[in-house]
Amino acid sequence: MVRRLVGDGEFIEVFVDTPIEDCMQRDPKGLYAKAKAGQLRNFTGIDAPYEAPDHAEVHPLTQDLSADDLAATIMKELSERQIISIS
Numbered sequence: 001m002v003r004r005l006v007g008d009g010e011f012i013e014v015f016v017d018t019p020i021e022d023c024m025q026r027d028p029k030g031l032y033a034k035a036k037a038g039q040l041r042n043f044t045g046i047d048a049p050y051e052a053p054d055h056a057e058v059h060p061l062t063q064d065l066s067a068d069d070l071a072a073t074i075m076k077e078l079s080e081r082q083i084i085s086i087s
Helices: 020-026 031-036 067-080
Strands: none
Touching (some): 020 031
């Protein structure tokens, strides 16, 4: 919907792709455990569907990257697309 609201080249979708197992393992607030125990309802990926974007311009996979490497990957992509300038 956002793509339709803004002009061509004005919207860049970044899909930081993380397996749900990694999300559960990294969960500092314990929300996934609460959702699996039925204490939270409509929790994405547990009892509510997750719909991955179909046409993300930037799509890094997180399983083999540190947070710093992931950020650098996204910054590089955005720089190459002349969205940002990094020095």
